[in-house]
Amino acid sequence: MKKNYKRIILKISGEILGSRTEGEPIHARSLENICKEIKAVSDMGIEVGLVVGGGNIFRGLQGSEKGIDRTTGDSMGMLATVINGLAIMDRLEKMGAVVRVQSAIPMDKLAEPYIQRRAIRHLERGRIVIFVAGTGNPYFSTDTTAALRASEISADIILKATKVDGIYDKDPHKHEDAKRFEQLTYMECLEKRLSVMDSTAFSLCMDNGLPILVFDLQQEHSIRTAVSGETIGTIVS
Numbered sequence: 100m101k102k103n104y105k106r107i108i109l110k111i112s113g114e115i116l117g118s119r120t121e122g123e124p125i126h127a128r129s130l131e132n133i134c135k136e137i138k139a140v141s142d143m144g145i146e147v148g149l150v151v152g153g154g155n156i157f158r159g160l161q162g163s164e165k166g167i168d169r170t171t172g173d174s175m176g177m178l179a180t181v182i183n184g185l186a187i188m189d190r191l192e193k194m195g196a197v198v199r200v201q202s203a204i205p206m207d208k209l210a211e212p213y214i215q216r217r218a219i220r221h222l223e224r225g226r227i228v229i230f231v232a233g234t235g236n237p238y239f240s241t242d243t244t245a246a247l248r249a250s251e252i253s254a255d256i257i258l259k260a261t262k263v264d265g266i267y268d269k270d271p272h273k274h275e276d277a278k279r280f281e282q283l284t285y286m287e288c289l290e291k292r293l294s295v296m297d298s299t300a301f302s303l304c305m306d307n308g309l310p311i312l313v314f315d316l317q318q319e320h321s322i323r324t325a326v327s328g329e330t331i332g333t334i335v336s
Contacts, residue, residue: 153179
């Protein structure tokens, strides 16, 4: 399979790692499947940076429902991404991949500190780099982290893996007549108020001319299909 990109940022949600039916925040089969795909893409010679959410364990915005201050809740959410990142690292290493975890919050016994030049060096040497703890600041989502890290390491594209096969004009789970877009411009997304990413993340991508590909991770070999340049999901550029 040919490769269409040299360096990517793959953004996955924490929920993808879990299992609702079995009530596990990190499900063995889900973890295995996603890591197989990441390893396969890395084996193609593509430099892979990964940003993972923490919603399967704790989402910062959930904190307010429990009476937790937003700043504290966001800090808890950032720690949840560290747990997910370590789980992915462990599984990838058992598959024979070379992995580095870089954290925006200093925790030297668990991960390297995020240093842009070091991250690029790892990628150039064929290592998979997992970026955890968000941006290290409250009020910023992991979507913003993906946009920021992609800009910093000069990634060719952000691959946003979701549970929907692209961007629709309305929720396809609630509306049978929902229309899927194959390609959109940044301005069309803004004018149509389409939920690609949160506004901060989207602004970063637009300002830096960073394309976003939104696709369904549950489709077989979807990441490999995405990096090969075949038609999949919705591209925003």
